[in-house]
Amino acid sequence: ENEDQDPGLLMNFYKDSCPQAEEVIREQVKLLYKRHKNTAFSWLRNIFHDCAVQSCDASLLLDSTRRSLSEKEMDRSFGMRNFRYIEDIKEAIERECPGVVSCADILVLSARDAIVSLGGPFIPLKTGRRDGRKSRAEILEEYLPDHNESMTVVLDRFAAMGIDTPGVVALLGAHSVGRTHCVKLVHRLYPEVAPELNPDHIPHMLHKCPDPIPDPKAVQYVRNDRGTPMILDNNYYRNILDNKGLLIVDHQLATDKRTKPYVKKMAKSQAYFFKEFSRAITLLSENNPLTGTQGEIRKQCSVANRLH
Numbered sequence: 001e002n003e004d005q006d007p008g009l010l011m012n013f014y015k016d017s018c019p020q021a022e023e024v025i026r027e028q029v030k031l032l033y034k035r036h037k038n039t040a041f042s043w044l045r046n047i048f049h050d051c052a053v054q055s056c057d058a059s060l061l062l063d064s065t066r067r068s069l070s071e072k073e074m075d076r077s078f079g080m081r082n083f084r085y086i087e088d089i090k091e092a093i094e095r096e097c098p099g100v101v102s103c104a105d106i107l108v109l110s111a112r113d114a115i116v117s118l119g120g121p122f123i124p125l126k127t128g129r130r131d132g133r134k135s136r137a138e139i140l141e142e143y144l145p146d147h148n149e150s151m152t153v154v155l156d157r158f159a160a161m162g163i164d165t166p167g168v169v170a171l172l173g174a175h176s177v178g179r180t181h182c183v184k185l186v187h188r189l190y191p192e193v194a195p196e197l198n199p200d201h202i203p204h205m206l207h208k209c210p211d212p213i214p215d216p217k218a219v220q221y222v223r224n225d226r227g228t229p230m231i232l233d234n235n236y237y238r239n240i241l242d243n244k245g246l247l248i249v250d251h252q253l254a255t256d257k258r259t260k261p262y263v264k265k266m267a268k269s270q271a272y273f274f275k276e277f278s279r280a281i282t283l284l285s286e287n288n289p290l291t292g293t294q295g296e297i298r299k300q301c302s303v304a305n306r307l308h
């Protein structure tokens with residue numbers, strides 16, 4: 001193993017080994033989006049949950065085994081969905097170039113293409129990531145903030161990846177699409193409604209989450225952005241300034257004096273939001289990857305390769 005020959009991440013890493021790789025992923029993401037719009041939310045959430053937990057190494061995609069618990073089973077991953085469709089993308093790629101393109105790169109590029117499907121910016125991203133061999137479930141909570149985390153902790157966790165305050169504010173803009181299940185919200189509604197919540201938003205939240213202890217099997221949720229639920233735009237910032245943020249972390253983003261100035265700026269300018277979002281997604285996507293001869297190219301995204 002010669003470390004000097006590892007070029008690390010590169011633009012179009014597969015240009016010789018699998019020239020059609022990025023195109024195949026783009027087509028698959030588009031096809032899946034046509035059939036199931038919410039796949040795009042999942043690809044966007046995946047890049048956070050994989051890359052922020054130590055490395056963009058597709059550890060998130062591994063299923064539980066007899067020996068180890070999957071990251072997907074952890075409470076922080078609550079509500080994550082559509083993992084089986086990542087395998088469809090992987091299978092399409094394997095048909096073209098078997099054993100060449102990592103699940104880690106598929107995860108990152110599917111997020112990139114999902115952002116475009118949702119009306120967000122096109123973000124050029126490097127490739128060349130390799131797949132990790134183990135779940136990081138046991139350390140996941142050290143990296144992923146909880147929904148009611150303090151802004152100090154949130155900013156610290158992102159700063160450790162080189163993502164600054166405007167970058168964090170922009171990334172949380174991902175909550176301009178998708179949904180939040182009632183289990184993550186009822187503590188703001190019962191026994192008393194959180195006083196900071198906008199009174200115009202409360203009846204809707206109570207209607208969607210009528211039980212203080214939601215049945216974990218019932219799919220009860222509130223859309224993150226009632227205005228433009230399917231579009232990645234700066235409406236999220238207007239919502240949170242209007243006290244319509246669903247999670248405590250969303251609300252704090254609009255009130256903490258470190259983040260509020262950027263929230264206001266992004267609420268005013270979609271262009272500024274997109275610029276900061278693109279920069280922060282790039283940093284997130286390059287967090288501590290495995291490259292060169294590290295890790296492996298998984299055959300199937302949900303299981304590590306068998307060693308002989």
Ligand code: HEM
Pocket residue numbers: 038041042044045047048078079080081145146147148154171172174175177178179180181182184247249
């Ligand atoms: C402090 C950081 C964050 C916290 C605490 C957080 C927490 C959450 C929670 C609790 C949900 C609701 C899950 C559910 O009930 O189904 C959610 C949804 C979502 N999050 Fe985050 N999040 C954070 C940052 C991010 C980032 C950085 C991204 C992407 C760049 C992201 C993308 C999403 C998306 C797209 C959804 C909707 C998923 C769907 O509808 O399937 N989040 N988040």
Ligand SMILES: [Ca+2]
Pocket residue numbers: 049050051052053054055056057058059060136
């Ligand atoms: Ca990971």
Ligand SMILES: [Ca+2]
Pocket residue numbers: 176177225227228229230231232233234235236
């Ligand atoms: Ca929106």
